[in-house]
Amino acid sequence: MxxxxxxxxxxxxxxxxxxxxxxxxxxxxxxxxxxxxxxxxxxxxxxxxxxxxxxxxxxxxxxxxxxxxxxxxxxxxxxxxxxxxxxxxxxxxxxxxxxxxxxxxxxxxxxxxxxxxxxxxxxxxxxxxxxxxxxxxxxxxxxxxxxxxxxxxxxxxxxxxxxxxxxxxxxxxxxxxxxxxxxxxxxxxxxxxxxxxxxxxxxxxxxxxxxxxxxxxxxxxxxxxxxxxxxxxxxFAPSVGDVERARAIVAAFALPENAGRGAIAMEGRMVERLHAEMAKRVLDLAEAIRRRESDSQS
Structure with a gap:
């Protein structure tokens, strides 16, 4: 990727x-x-x-x-x-x-x-x-x-x-x-x-x-x-709330009991694996921004 x-x-x-x-x-x-x-x-x-x-x-x-x-x-x-x-x-x-x-x-x-x-x-x-x-x-x-x-x-x-x-x-x-x-x-x-x-x-x-x-x-x-x-x-950056939700979704799908599931329930909502992929991109973007800002300050 x-x-x-x-x-x-x-x-x-x-x-x-x-x-x-x-x-x-x-x-x-x-x-x-x-x-x-x-x-x-x-x-x-x-x-x-x-x-x-x-x-x-x-x-x-x-x-x-x-x-x-x-x-x-x-x-x-x-x-x-x-x-x-x-x-x-x-x-x-x-x-x-x-x-x-x-x-x-x-x-x-x-x-x-x-x-x-x-x-x-x-x-x-x-x-x-x-x-x-x-x-x-x-x-x-x-x-x-x-x-x-x-x-x-x-x-x-x-x-x-x-x-x-x-x-x-x-x-x-x-x-x-x-x-x-x-x-x-x-x-x-x-x-x-x-x-x-x-x-x-x-x-x-x-x-x-x-x-x-x-x-x-x-x-x-x-x-x-x-x-x-x-x-x-x-x-255009993920908010703190966006990052927290993304981490929760990625963590939920990483649990052994969810390994074979295409969708799970979280906080009263249905969350699919496509949402986990979207959440992973949010985390990757947040990390890329963190690195960019760290490099700019150094």
Whole structure:
């Protein structure tokens, strides 16, 4: 079984802002996404690319996953971004505007030719109507090891723009697309991160959207400000009560008298072996978070 990697909080940091790149080394985010795309003005793209690659070479990000989001490959900067990111070999390269599996095959082929270490994975932004319509084929590209695909990232702002849907509390219009992408991710063994929350004010709204994403099944949330990290880390982690219940379920099925049973009664509820598997994942996630936080403090 593949070890769990906590991705509760994935913070976008503008690649053109040197101070932000340095600050990211001390933030408690699970993932830092060094952004060459939306956060960078056209006339600053080349300088941002050099700055981000220098920051990755320098390191110092500790246990955090470091991801470079490049510009779309059909833009004037995309191919140069991909080559530069491939050379410095971050934990992952985030590809915008992925709307077909062929795009990921092309990326994987380029990375192989550039001899990028296989530990550098590919993440895909899901942010176009065509991506939603082709989502299972895109997710299925993960079965081709050359694509290196390991995670989806929802681009909810671009989805709203392209579909002309309103970004509103509760995300009623967006939920079918979010859940379609999530189902495709899970069917093909991928992690998936929820889109950003646009307002920097109104903690209750941000928490509500994190809780919605968690309940839908997302692994974490992409963020636009360091002030959002703490809430995302809390909400996408198992609570103390979650861990206690999980331990009780695992322990109950470990008893000799329950060895051959498919279901048992616990506290007035029927608990099946699938619940024991779910409980084991809760415990594994809690332990992975504990290790991540311990490594970050050391």
């Amino acid at each position: 593949t070890p769990i990697t906590p991705r509760r909080s994935a913070l976008y940091m503008p690649g053109s802002n040197l101070r932000a790149l340095e600050k990211a080394r001390g933030l408690p985010a699970d993932v830092v996404i060094l952004d060459l795309e939306d956060a960078v003005a056209p006339d600053a793209k080349a300088a941002a690319r050099e700055q981000v690659c220098a920051a990755v070479r320098q390191g110092g990000y500790g246990a955090r996953e470091v991801v470079i989001r490049i510009n779309a490959l059909d833009t004037p900067w995309g191919q140069d971004d991909l080559a530069a990111a491939a050379e410095v070999a971050p934990d992952a390269i985030l590809i915008p505007k992925v709307s077909s599996p062929e795009a990921l095959v092309a990326v994987g082929t380029r990375l192989r030719r550039l001899r990028t270490p296989v530990r550098t994975r590919v993440w895909a932004m899901i942010e176009t109507p065509l991506a939603i319509l082709e989502i299972n084929a895109i997710a299925g590209a993960a079965h081709d090891v050359d694509t290196r695909l390991s995670c989806f990232v929802m681009g909810t702002n671009d989805l709203a723009k392209e579909t002309r849907s309103r970004v509103a509390p509760g995300r009623t219009a967006m939920l079918p697309w979010l859940m379609t992408a999530l189902a495709a991710a899970r069917a093909n063994g991928l992690d998936i991160l929820d889109g950003v929350y646009n307002s920097l004010e109104g903690d209750a709204g941000f928490r509500a959207e994190c809780e919605q994403g968690r309940d839908c099944g997302f692994d974490g949330k992409t963020l636009i400000h360091p002030n959002q990290i703490a809430a995302a880390n809390e909400i």
